[in-house]
Amino acid sequence: MKIxxxxxxxxxxxxxxxxxxxxxxxxDLKRILRVTMGLCQGKGCRKHIAKILSRELNIPIKDIVQxxxxxxxxxxxxxxxxxxx
Amino acid sequence: MNNTSDAIIIGGGIIGCATGYYLTKKGFKVNLxxxxxxxxxxxxxxxxxxxxQFSTPLSIKVAMESMKKFGTMRDELKxxxxxxxxGYLFLAxxxxxxxxxxxLIEIQREMGIDVSFIGLSEIERLVPGIDPTGxxxxxYCPTDAQANPFLIVDGYAKAIxxxxxxxxxxxxxxxxxxxxxxxxxxxxxxxxxxxxVVINAAGxxxxxxxxxxxxxxxxxxxxxxxxxxxxxxxFFDMMVVDYRPDGCYFNQKWPxxxxxxxxxxxxxxxxxxxxTSFEFAREMGRRMARLIPRLGNTKIIRHWSGSYEMTxxxxxxxxxxxxxxxxxxxxxxxHGFMLGPEIGWLAAEYITEGKAPYDITEFALHxxxxxxxxxx
Ligand SMILES: Cc1cc2nc3c(=O)[nH]c(=O)nc-3n(C[C@H](O)[C@H](O)[C@H](O)COP(=O)(O)OP(=O)(O)OC[C@H]3O[C@@H](n4cnc5c(N)ncnc54)[C@H](O)[C@@H]3O)c2cc1C
Ligand code: FES
Numbered sequence: 001m002k003i004x005x006x007x008x009x010x011x012x013x014x015x016x017x018x019x020x021x022x023x024x025x026x027x028d029l030k031r032i033l034r035v036t037m038g039l040c041q042g043k044g045c046r047k048h049i050a051k052i053l054s055r056e057l058n059i060p061i062k063d064i065v066q067x068x069x070x071x072x073x074x075x076x077x078x079x080x081x082x083x084x085x
Numbered sequence: 086m087n088n089t090s091d092a093i094i095i096g097g098g099i100i101g102c103a104t105g106y107y108l109t110k111k112g113f114k115v116n117l118x119x120x121x122x123x124x125x126x127x128x129x130x131x132x133x134x135x136x137x138q139f140s141t142p143l144s145i146k147v148a149m150e151s152m153k154k155f156g157t158m159r160d161e162l163k164x165x166x167x168x169x170x171x172g173y174l175f176l177a178x179x180x181x182x183x184x185x186x187x188x189l190i191e192i193q194r195e196m197g198i199d200v201s202f203i204g205l206s207e208i209e210r211l212v213p214g215i216d217p218t219g220x221x222x223x224x225y226c227p228t229d230a231q232a233n234p235f236l237i238v239d240g241y242a243k244a245i246x247x248x249x250x251x252x253x254x255x256x257x258x259x260x261x262x263x264x265x266x267x268x269x270x271x272x273x274x275x276x277x278x279x280x281x282v283v284i285n286a287a288g289x290x291x292x293x294x295x296x297x298x299x300x301x302x303x304x305x306x307x308x309x310x311x312x313x314x315x316x317x318x319x320f321f322d323m324m325v326v327d328y329r330p331d332g333c334y335f336n337q338k339w340p341x342x343x344x345x346x347x348x349x350x351x352x353x354x355x356x357x358x359x360x361t362s363f364e365f366a367r368e369m370g371r372r373m374a375r376l377i378p379r380l381g382n383t384k385i386i387r388h389w390s391g392s393y394e395m396t397x398x399x400x401x402x403x404x405x406x407x408x409x410x411x412x413x414x415x416x417x418x419x420h421g422f423m424l425g426p427e428i429g430w431l432a433a434e435y436i437t438e439g440k441a442p443y444d445i446t447e448f449a450l451h452x453x454x455x456x457x458x459x460x461x
Pocket of ligand 2: 007008035036037039040041045046
C-alpha cells in the first residue's frame with residue numbers, strides 16, 4: 001500500500017481503482033477522491049498522480065491536464081488577512 | 086442510437102443531474118450534455134449547506150421534501166454522500182432580526198420543522214468560543230444539514246448512464262425548433278442530439294440557453310466568493326449564519342473539519358466573472374474571527390468564486406415554455422444545491438405526468454416577480 005496523497009491519505013490502489021471505474025482526468029480524481037485539495041494544495045501529489053494516470057491510460061505525461069490552481073498559493077492564516085480591531 | 090433519447094438535459098450541475106436521475110427512474114432515456122465536466126458550474130463551487138428554514142409555505146415545503154431525499158440518498162445512490170445533519174443557526178444581533186426570526190419560526194414550526202429561538206447560553210454551548218458581544222440569540226434548526234455535491238452529482242450521473250448518457254465537454258450552441266416544437270440540439274463540435282423534450286438546466290447560463298429559442302427569462306448571474314481552511318478538529322456542528330451587512334456564513338465540513346464559508350457582497354457583483362478578490366480573503370477572515378476568535382489561528386488553503394443565479398423575487402423557475410417540449414429548471418438563487426433533489430423530482434413528475442404533483446405556480450415562468458423570499 002503506497003500513500004500518494006499524504007494530505008488526504010489516499011493510496012495508489014484507490015487511485016488506480018477510480019481510474020478503472022472511468023475517472024480519467026486529474027479533475028475527475030480531484031473531485032471524487034479529494035487528491036490535490038489538501039493543505040499542500042497538491043504540491044506533494046500532483047506529479048505522482050499524473051504519472052499514475054499516464055501509466056494506467058497509456059497516454060504521454062505532457063497530455064495530462066492539471067486542475068486549476070486556486071489562490072492563495074501558500075496557506076495564509078486567517079489572522080494575517082483579518083484586521084485586528 | 087446514442088444521439089436519440091426521450092429527453093436532453095443541458096447542464097451537468099445538481100439540477101440537471103437530479104432531474105435526469107428522476108426522469109431515468111420514470112423510464113426515460115436521458116442524454117445529458119455538459120459544456121465542461123460535471124459540477125463545473127455553481128454546483129462544484131457551492132459550500133454544500135442544506136436547510137429548511139425558509140420564509141414561504143412553498144419554499145419551506147420544497148426544502149423539507151428535499152431534506153428527506155438527502156436523508157435516503159446514500160441507500161438510493163448506493164454511495165456515501167457525506168450527508169450530515171449538524172443544523173443551521175441564524176444569529177440575531179438586533180431586536181429587529183430577532184423579531185423576524187421569531188415570526189418565521191412560527192410558520193416553520195406549523196409546517197413541522199424542528200426549529201426554535203435559542204438563547205445565549207445555548208449558543209455558547211453549541212459553538213464553543215463564540216464571541217457573545219451584541220448577540221441576542223438565534224434561530225436554530227438541528228436537522229438542517231450539509232452534504233458533498235461532487236459525490237451526489239456523481240451518483241446521479243451513474244444512474245442516468247444506466248439508460249442514457251452523460252456527455253462532458255458538449256457545449257450546446259443551438260436548439261432546433263420546428264413548428265414551435267423542439268426537435269434537437271446542436272453542440273459546438275457539430276453533433277446533433279434528438280429528443281422531444283429539452284430541459285434548460287444551465288444554472289447561471291439559463292438565460293443564454295433560453296435565448297436560443299427566443300425566450301427571455303429573468304435569471305441573472307451574481308458572483309459569490311468562497312474559501313476553505315485547513316482541516317481541524319470539529320468543534321461546532323452547524324452552519325453559523327451571520328446576516329449582518331458585514332456578516333458571513335460558514336460550517337465545518339463533515340467529516341474532515343475544514344471550515345468552508347462565504348458572504349454575500351454588498352453591493353452585489355453582477356455578471357459571469359469568476360475571479361477572486363484579495364478583499365474577500367481579508368474580509369472573510371476578519372468576519373469569521375470576529376464571531377469565533379479562535380478561527381483566527383487557522384489557515385485558508387483555497388479561495389474561489391461561483392455564480393448565484395438570481396431571479397427578481399428569489400424563487401426558482403420550474404416550468405414549460407411557449408416552445409413545446411422546452412422546459413426551464415433554473416434560477417435557484419443560491420439555493421440550488423439544497424433544493425436540487427426535490428426540484429429534480431418535481432421537474433421529472435411535471436414532465437412525465439403533465440402536471441406538477443403539488444401547486445408550484447409560484448415557480449411559473451410567466452409570473453409577477455415582485456414578491457420576495459426573505460431567507461435569501
Ligand atoms: C460560493 C457559493 C456558495 C453556495 N452555497 C450554497 C449552499 O450552501 N447551499 C445551496 O443550496 N446552494 C449554494 N450555492 C448555490 C448553488 O451552488 C447553485 O444554486 C446550484 O449549484 C445551481 O445548480 P444548477 O445545476 O442549476 O447550476 P450549475 O451547477 O451551474 O450547472 C449548470 C451547468 O450548465 C453548464 N452549461 C452552461 N451552458 C451550457 C451550454 N451551452 N451547453 C452545455 N452545458 C452548459 C455549465 O457548465 C454548468 O455545469 C452556492 C453558490 C456559490 C457560488
Ligand atoms: S499530498 Fe495531495 S494535497 Fe497534499
